[in-house]
Amino acid sequence: MATTARRGPYFCGIDAAMDVVSGKWKSLILWELAEHGVRRFAQLRRSLPGVSEKMLIQHLREMEEDGLVHREVYREVPPRVEYSLTEHGVSLNQALAPLGAWGVERIRRIGAEKVVHAAS
Template sequence: MARTDRKVSYSPTGKLADVTPEMAAAGVDAALRLLDGRWKMEILFQLFGGGVLRFSELERAIPAVSQKMLTQHLRELERDGLVTRTLHAQVPPRVDYALTAWGEALCPVLDALLDWAARRPAQPAPA
């Protein structure tokens, strides 16, 4: 059962009970657009658990991604508030990436999505 005492930012009254199907669909669509990208999920899963990784460590952990795409997705995740980028003033420059608190809050959501996907009913074979 949905909680009706939670404030919902995309509801005109701020109450979950007043959310229309169109509002809910738009909210979920906006959330999914934050995660849209070939490598974003892999980057997030590498950083879950409070991990702080350097660019080169992410590159090694996801060998199929190009430098260009890794840089692009990290910039988008940083722009959207899911990842922080820390530049250390040293030679050679060192850059660390970590999840923000909001990014860490995504972990249980993705775990629930994985659990949901694992419970998919078996599909009948085509005739």
Template sequence: MPGFTCGLDATLRVVAGKWKPLILYFLAQGGPTRYGELRRAVRDVSDKMLIQQLKELEADGLVKRTDYKEVPPRVDYSLTPLGRSLAQALVPLCNWGEANLVEVTRVFAQRAAEDQRRASRK
């Protein structure tokens, strides 16, 4: 694997993907979280994608998966110390999103309207 160009490069490779930052965020909100709870919290993610992202986060040492070997199956997920430190690093991004939510919503709505106008001209 090639080296990282900087710390941001390393961080972005670890959280690459639409769902990983959200998974880290929701796992940071409390203690161990069952799969179903996580699925409800990370809306719009498919089961396949959530499972894949959780496996990658576990392989990267950010998430711990605990299988209680029970019937019916009981599994929960929690952050490792490395995962907690990354989740804390994401807090300023969350704060920025909250502070700029109205403006970002407006910009995305404007972009969507422009894309729709372009598509209707074709």
């Protein structure tokens, strides 16, 4: 596992958890992989409107370093790379589920628009 700057010291468990999911797209990547299983890079990009290629690559690399995402490279022509959640990623996604439920209730309460997930 690569050494990153995100290794504490931490004030509390929430601090350590937020360190791993910090960034606009990480929780959405977790959700996408949990909902759809194995995804290729282009599928992830299409499923997350607004994410830049650079940001998606950066977040996927960090998530792989943190043990949340598994990257499988297939040596074929053309090359194929697939991403999936590790057990650690699945457990984090499960821990985030109550926060997602809270967010859905907030959307309802404030009358905000909910973005419909793009089919891919």
